[in-house]
Amino acid sequence: MSYNPMNDGPDWTFELLNEYQAEIARVAEHYRLDTYPNQIEVITAEQMMDAYSSVGMPIGYSHWSFGKKFISTEQNYKRGQMGLAYEIVINSNPCIAYLMEENTLPMQALVMAHACYGHNSFFKGNYLFKTWTDASSIIDYLVFAKNYIAQCEEKHGIDEVENLLDSCHALMNYGVDRYKRPQQISMYEEQKRQKEREDYLQSQVNELWRTIPSNQQEARMKKVRFPSEPQENILYFIEKNAPLLESWQREVIRIVRKISQYFYPQRQTQVMNEGWATFWHYTILNHLYDEGKLSDAFMLEFLQSHTNVVYQPPYNSKFYSGINPYALGFNMMVDIRRICENPTEEDKAWFPEFAGSDWLDTLHFAMENFKDESFISQFLSPKLIRDFKLFTIVDNHKNPHLEVGAIHNDEGYQKVRSSLSAQYNLSNNEPNIQIYDVDVRGDRSLTLKYVPHNNIPLANSKNEVLKHLYRLWGFDVRLEQVDENGENQIIAKCPVEDSED
Amino acid sequence: MAHFIDRRLNGKNKSTLNRQRFIRRYKKQIKEAVSDAINKRSVTDTSSGESISIPQRDISEPIFHQGKGGDREMIHPGNDQFSTGDKIQRPPSGQGGGSGPGDASDQGEGEDNFVFSISKDEYLDLLFEDLELPNLQQSQLDKLVQMKTHRAGFCNDGMPSNLDIVRSLRGSLARRVAMSASKRRRLAEAEEELAALLKEPVPPQQKITELEAEIAELKQKIAAVPFIDNYDLRFRNYEKRPHPTSKAVMFCLMDVSGSMDQATKDMAKRFYILLYQFLTRTYKDIEVVYIRHHTQAKEVDEQEFFYSQETGGTIVSSALKLMDEIVKERYSQGDWNIYAAQASDGDNWADDSPHCTEIMTKKLLKAVRYYAYIEITTRAHQSLWREYQAIANTHDNFAMQHIRTVEDIYPIFRELFKKNRQQQGAA
Numbered sequence: 010m011s012y013n014p015m016n017d018g019p020d021w022t023f024e025l026l027n028e029y030q031a032e033i034a035r036v037a038e039h040y041r042l043d044t045y046p047n048q049i050e051v052i053t054a055e056q057m058m059d060a061y062s063s064v065g066m067p068i069g070y071s072h073w074s075f076g077k078k079f080i081s082t083e084q085n086y087k088r089g090q091m092g093l094a095y096e097i098v099i100n101s102n103p104c105i106a107y108l109m110e111e112n113t114l115p116m117q118a119l120v121m122a123h124a125c126y127g128h129n130s131f132f133k134g135n136y137l138f139k140t141w142t143d144a145s146s147i148i149d150y151l152v153f154a155k156n157y158i159a160q161c162e163e164k165h166g167i168d169e170v171e172n173l174l175d176s177c178h179a180l181m182n183y184g185v186d187r188y189k190r191p192q193q194i195s196m197y198e199e200q201k202r203q204k205e206r207e208d209y210l211q212s213q214v215n216e217l218w219r220t221i222p223s224n225q226q227e228a229r230m231k232k233v234r235f236p237s238e239p240q241e242n243i244l245y246f247i248e249k250n251a252p253l254l255e256s257w258q259r260e261v262i263r264i265v266r267k268i269s270q271y272f273y274p275q276r277q278t279q280v281m282n283e284g285w286a287t288f289w290h291y292t293i294l295n296h297l298y299d300e301g302k303l304s305d306a307f308m309l310e311f312l313q314s315h316t317n318v319v320y321q322p323p324y325n326s327k328f329y330s331g332i333n334p335y336a337l338g339f340n341m342m343v344d345i346r347r348i349c350e351n352p353t354e355e356d357k358a359w360f361p362e363f364a365g366s367d368w369l370d371t372l373h374f375a376m377e378n379f380k381d382e383s384f385i386s387q388f389l390s391p392k393l394i395r396d397f398k399l400f401t402i403v404d405n406h407k408n409p410h411l412e413v414g415a416i417h418n419d420e421g422y423q424k425v426r427s428s429l430s431a432q433y434n435l436s437n438n439e440p441n442i443q444i445y446d447v448d449v450r451g452d453r454s455l456t457l458k459y460v461p462h463n464n465i466p467l468a469n470s471k472n473e474v475l476k477h478l479y480r481l482w483g484f485d486v487r488l489e490q491v492d493e494n495g496e497n498q499i500i501a502k503c504p505v506e507d508s509e510d
Numbered sequence: 511m512a513h514f515i516d517r518r519l520n521g522k523n524k525s526t527l528n529r530q531r532f533i534r535r536y537k538k539q540i541k542e543a544v545s546d547a548i549n550k551r552s553v554t555d556t557s558s559g560e561s562i563s564i565p566q567r568d569i570s571e572p573i574f575h576q577g578k579g580g581d582r583e584m585i586h587p588g589n590d591q592f593s594t595g596d597k598i599q600r601p602p603s604g605q606g607g608g609s610g611p612g613d614a615s616d617q618g619e620g621e622d623n624f625v626f627s628i629s630k631d632e633y634l635d636l637l638f639e640d641l642e643l644p645n646l647q648q649s650q651l652d653k654l655v656q657m658k659t660h661r662a663g664f665c666n667d668g669m670p671s672n673l674d675i676v677r678s679l680r681g682s683l684a685r686r687v688a689m690s691a692s693k694r695r696r697l698a699e700a701e702e703e704l705a706a707l708l709k710e711p712v713p714p715q716q717k718i719t720e721l722e723a724e725i726a727e728l729k730q731k732i733a734a735v736p737f738i739d740n741y742d743l744r745f746r747n748y749e750k751r752p753h754p755t756s757k758a759v760m761f762c763l764m765d766v767s768g769s770m771d772q773a774t775k776d777m778a779k780r781f782y783i784l785l786y787q788f789l790t791r792t793y794k795d796i797e798v799v800y801i802r803h804h805t806q807a808k809e810v811d812e813q814e815f816f817y818s819q820e821t822g823g824t825i826v827s828s829a830l831k832l833m834d835e836i837v838k839e840r841y842s843q844g845d846w847n848i849y850a851a852q853a854s855d856g857d858n859w860a861d862d863s864p865h866c867t868e869i870m871t872k873k874l875l876k877a878v879r880y881y882a883y884i885e886i887t888t889r890a891h892q893s894l895w896r897e898y899q900a901i902a903n904t905h906d907n908f909a910m911q912h913i914r915t916v917e918d919i920y921p922i923f924r925e926l927f928k929k930n931r932q933q934q935g936a937a
Contacts, residue, residue, distance in 0.1 A: 023514055023516070026514060027514065030512050030514075034512065046512065046513075047512035047513070048512070048513060048515060049512055049513070049514045049515070050514075050515045050516075050517045051514065051515070051516050051517060051518055052517045052518060052520075053518050055523075056517065056518070056520070056524070058525070059523075059524040059525045062525050062528065063524070063525070063528075071527045071528055071531055072528065072531060073528065073531040073532040073534070073535045073536075074532075074571055075525065075528040075531075076525065076527075076528035076529040076530070076531050076532030076533075077532050077569060077624075079525040079528055079529055080529060080532060080626045081624070081626070083626075084625070084626050084627075107517075110518055125512060167531075167534075171531070171535070175571070178571060179571065179572055179573055180573075180574075181573070182573060182574070183574070321587050321588075322587075322588070323587055323588020323590070324586035324587060324588045324589075325588065325590070326588070329586075329588075332585065332586075332587060397587045397588075398587060398588050398589040398590070399585055399586070399587055399589065400585070400586060400589040400592055401583050401584065401585050401586075402583070402584045402585075402586060402598070403581075403582075403583050404581065404582040404583070404584065405581045406579045406580055406581060409600065410597045410598055410599055410600055411597070411598045411599075411600055412595065412596065412597055412598070413592040413593065413594055413595065413596040413597075413598065414583060414594065415594060416589055416592060416593060416594055417589065418594075420594070421594065425585065428583050428585055429585045431583070432583075432584070432585055438576070439574070439575075439576075440574045440575065440576055442574055461580065462576075462580075463580050463581040463582060464579070464580040464581055465576045465577065465579060465580025465581070465582070466576070466577045466578075466579050466580060467574065467575075467576065467577055468574075468575050468576060468577035468578075469577065470570075470572040470573065470574065470575060471574060473570075473572035474572045474573060474574050477572070
């Protein structure tokens with residue numbers, strides 16, 4: 010094709026951004042990337058720091074922890090210990106992407122391809138996001154949350170609200186539903202329903218307060234446990250059942266829970282999401298280059314940034330800090346394309362269902378239907394394990410030394426793959442703690458159960474977290490763990506000084 | 511589909527509120543850091559912010575996470591030497607024992623301090639929080655009144671220098687239009703008529719002459735309307751309004767006799783600087799008068815005040831007398847808020863102390879807002895302390911404190927300016 014490159018800057022103007030955006034959009038459509046409309050906002054470094062401290066959300070309620078995050082970001086940035094991300098993108102409809110002012114034109118183009126077409130299409134297509142988030146209502150919901158919490162602060166005082174939020178944040182990771190689809194409602198509905206909920210919830214709480222025993226004998230005969238099944242969504246349980254909370258407090262818990270739920274898919278699709286976006290900025294810009302639309306200078310700058318992003322330092326490098334999700338994700342996407350286009354005998358044996366198929370179909374299928382854990386266990390090929398030279402280290406706490414488990418050889422591929430997949434399984438990394446019992450007839454104490462994964466104990470922070478839980482529940486809180494003999498051991502309780510025993 | 515929005519001009523301080531929340535929450539720790547800092551800091555450097563350090567564990571946000579131990583399997587890239595079954599020495603704790611990706615890192619046992627800076631204003635706010643200038647409200651309005659000139663519209667009379675040209679010319683234009691309007695109208699008519707007559711085949715000479723005469727006369731009349739007249743003139747008007755003064759003068763009195771060594775003077779200096787900073791928060795302009803004394807008092811500049819060495823005996827009243835003179839001469843009470851701080855090691859010629867009491871009670875304490883006496887010594891109090899104590903008991907605007915070490919300065923300063931000092935004293 011003819012070589013007729015667009016102006017390659019390096020300074021950008023809005024006209025040039027528009028021009029590049031149009032070209033990128035055209036190519037993205039060619040590759041069937043389905044996106045929300047884009048809202049691209051140019052911001053300064055200071056504004057980027059603001060965005061950082063509010064986890065990228067354009068609006069958020071006020072809390073000291075965001076201030077802490079802002080202060081440390083600001084400090085690090087000013088001392089030059091850390092650069093800011095080139096972009097932040099928000100899973101909303103329209104999809105908001107921030108471009109930083111000081112990026113050069115090639116960087117802006119890279120970011121647009123990466124965020125506005127890569128991440129954006131992932132948000133719209135991936136099943137987790139489809140199931141758990143509602144891009145069209147999140148901004149409205151955040152506005153509602155911010156206003157509601159500001160109102161609470163006015164009514165009940167900053168300290169009270171802050172303490173409540175502290176407690177909710179401590180349990181934020183335990184505020185997600187894993188199996189139920191959340192309702193989608195707009196801000197208008199949210200406000201209307203909130204009123205109804207207030208009244209309804211209070212009436213429900215009275216159940217716990219009932220003091221007249223209906224029939225003691227009968228009660229002793231069959232001791233009904235409450236909750237009848239263990240509950241893993243602790244915040245939800247508290248919101249619905251904590252006896253002493255006022256309705257506004259329940260609403261605040263609900264807000265934290267909803268926001269946690271919104272971020273839940275992101276925590277499970279880091280590798281895929283970044284890999285997908287990186288793959289597409291790489292593919293789109295190369296496509297444009299092949300058409301002769303991009304200059305060589307542009308490509309050199311782009312490739313320099315790109316290779317920085319996808320670099321994976323080896324385990325013994327001083328830059329090593331775990332597996333780089335960009336590197337892993339990008340290489341897996343590239344590898345899937347390779348397996349489709351040029352399968353080897355090995356690939357055909359390992360991936361009979363898609364080796365040699367249409368690569369675009371396969372990639373879209375992978376993006377839409379997997380999360381990190383399942384994506385790796387389905388698509389990580391032996392070739393990639395060899396390229397990365399992956400190996401496992403087995404750390405058994407009973408042994409005096411570590412052991413190398415599997416390496417990149419025939420015997421090791423399966424093992425490495427399943428271990429890596431497990432490493433991205435959130436439920437292996439987050440302690441499994443569930444609400445087990447409430448002493449409804451007695452002191453209303455709450456019992457939680459910790460089920461260790463691979464004998465890994467809970468960290469000491471559990472005592473602090475229990476204090477927060479105690480604040481929410483209002484009565485004694487206990488945390489139990491099943492020991493080797495199968496007996497329940499109390500490993501933490503709050504308040505600590507217990508008169509019993 | 512996409513559109514661009516330029517947000518660069520939007521406010522960048524979205525996080526300000528959250529930052530304030532953070533400072534509010536950790537005020538206690540930050541305040542401790544601030545009062546530690548005041549003693550370490552160079553005395554000339556009270557106009558910058560401060561770097562604050564809080565132990566990380568105080569500000570951690572606890573979450574449930576996995577602790578150390580248990581069985582783990584970790585994946586690493588870049589295998590260059592290992593085969594299955596290789597045994598590796600456990601690395602010393604703290605390395606490699608993490609709980610896999612994500613989570614946990616900043617909640618660990620790290621004891622690093624959380625360090626950040628606060629601005630000058632935040633620093634001063636914290637430094638002087640809960641403190642107030644005593645005796646400020648009492649006579650703010652009735653006594654400390656200064657007239658300040660304000661603009662007050664326009665008037666017809668005034669000095670040429672206050673002439674408002676635009677308004678004057680506007681007036682003149684209006685007058686000229688008003689006075690010549692009918693003549694101009696007639697002039698236009700006459701000119702039209704004349705033109706009509708001239709076009710006729712046989713111009714009536716008589717009429718033409720008449721019209722021409724009229725036109726000439728009208729033109730003359732129009733020209734005679736003066737371009738500017740006395741009653742066009744407008745002058746800017748000013749009036750004086752009472753205005754509470756915000757001028758303050760701070761007297762620093764210090765004993766520089768032989769017994770005061772440099773360390774003692776440095777302590778005094780810290781105290782003066784604190785006081786000066788504190789006053790700047792209330793008053794825009796502050797003058798500082800330095801008076802040092804041994805047996806004689808002298809007004810000096812800052813450098814000399816703090817650093818020149820003198821010897822000799824001590825007569826405190828000389829300084830008080832000089833201060834009184836300076837007040838009378840330069841700082842007439844009506845205009846100035848007068849504050850004084852006296853630092854001494856307590857030495858005084860015994861016969862002089864009653865004399866000090868007299869000058870204080872009869873003259874100075876009537877003039878000043880607040881008089882603070884600090885005695886910097888590790889020895890027993892002498893006659894001056896006892897005399898002053900009697901004054902402190904009877905006068906609200908006199909306070910005295912004893913400083914032994916550098917660490918005392920800031921607490922004692924707070925003591926002197928604690929809020930509601932008077933109410934507490936009265937009760």
